[in-house]
Amino acid sequence: MTSKMRALLTATTAVAGLALAGSAYADTMKIGITQNNVGVDSYQTTYERAFVSAAEANPNVEAVVLDAGGDVARQIAQMEDLIQQEVDAIIIWPTNGEAVIPAVRKAQNAGIPVIVTNSNIAEQGFDFVKSFSGPDNITQGSRSAEIMCDKFKDMGIADEAKIVQISGQPGYTTAIERAKGFEDRLPEVCPNVELMETQPGDWNREKSQRVMEAFLVKYDDIDGVYAGDDNMGVGALNAAKAAGRDGIIFVGATNFAVGYEAMERGEYWGSIYQSPVDDAEAALQTAIDILDGKDVPFLNYFDTPKITQENMDQFDKPVF
Template sequence: MLTKTKATLAATTAFAAVACAGSALAQDSFTIGITQNNVGVDSYQTTYEQAFIDAAEANDNVETVVLDAGGDVARQIAQMEDLIQQEVDAIIIWPTNGEAVIPAVRKASQAGIPVIVTNSNIAEPGFDFVASFSGPDNITQGSRSAEIMCDRFKEQGIADEAQIVQISGQPGYTTAIERAQGFEERLPEVCPNVTLLETQPGDWNREKSQQVMEAFLVKYDDIDGVYSGDDNMGVGALNAAKAAGRAGDITFVGATNFAVGYEAMEAGDYWGSIYQSPVDDAEAALQTALDVLNGEDVPFLNYFDTPKITQENMGEFSKPVF
């Protein structure tokens, strides 16, 4: 069983501080609005939303307005406008698109409403309008996935000749961009002779990723490894390889260890991933918003740790609930 992150362990202290800060700020409670990316797209986001609601309901000093953009940039911008009109005390945004939401984030900042970005950061030109980012370090995740892949190839004795494909997340989505970047930058450093044959987006969707992998299997006779931006897509790729009778020859590595990825690791079909809790993610975002509202010194990049998980050490980790 993993302990929660330092940020989450500090939540009780942060929550208690709200009561003390309330009189100083001449208000009894904070209203925090959140606009999420796309709750229905996968179990991680569904679990995140419920964890956020639970954490807020456990704090008598917090009221929330919980919104979901459904993956629609225009809807998320409209939701930001609505939260600004409601004059909430802080806004948490899980961006649908790291570039497109910048004007809405800027407008909130100009209205005096601190903005906390959660899970997937916005593009760098918007950083001046953000109080803090709370979430995983996606570049580090991609880098660690590359290390998992390379270590496995070295164990197999194919590090000097292996060929791999990559299934990335939603185009334009910061998490997808950063996980691919971390992987692509780190792999040549640890396994310089491994060849990345091709990258195609799976859009965080298992069925689409299965189709992408089916096309890869037709196109390439020799695939030694698959890196996917999350385990949902990774299991889609695994399913395609199983159907083609080629799964036993391929090392599958992902990120954000979903329950299906954990189960595939237990079965010996899926090699490794990055362990990331949506509960920690949600609680850390809420705590970061409270810390900002309380005037505490909050780092701009407020990361929580996401360690490597493989078939060799998975017994140290609880099965994900999403």
């Protein structure tokens, strides 16, 4: 990665070296994390590895690493377990932004600071959280809309293009926010582009391929597809290729390796560059900073720039 991009991606977050710095905390910090669903995609798998690595590299941190497996009830039980263990801080990657709020409130009432990572909880739970560490998903959706619109303008079809959207897991804040950012921004920049339909792909490539297959049967004219992440976007691309439907512009978010490779082949137009390593390290450092008594912003975003076929040479291929 170029020094310019490295500076951009780490401007508002922590890198591993910061996690190695000495802590003012009197004792070892016991930090628990309950993750959304590690096995669902390579982003979450890479995030977990990076989190464990950063925690192990810091002699002042003892990490308790749990995975909810996408199950809200299981995540709530894990929050209860971490409270019972009397950890010093809890990091939660919510399975559902609303359903976890009572458990987050219980942790706060027990005097345990809660840091939300990657995907925020619903706004009514903000009073029980010390900080959110992760990407600005509404901005990501907005930037994806700009990528799509700019491409349509270059193609001369901005006044007539018809598109479909494959969103993430229903009820999941990242999915809601990326869809909102895209849907709010698209009519501002390309008011005549028609979003015909949105269906969830649940962050799953195979399900997204089936969703796209149904779209292709239902709609004779599809000019573009927006997917909430590249895993789903490539599923949609695979469906279009199998059906022989050429010329569709695919735009995603969270640039997975499969998306990057499809961009290299000229089959996938653009995405949003987001590093799970930066995401994991930022969450851990945010927890450390809070326990150290440092002033941490409530919305602790790291930047996620646009990546397209035109500028992808400025970015390293994702490792996930």
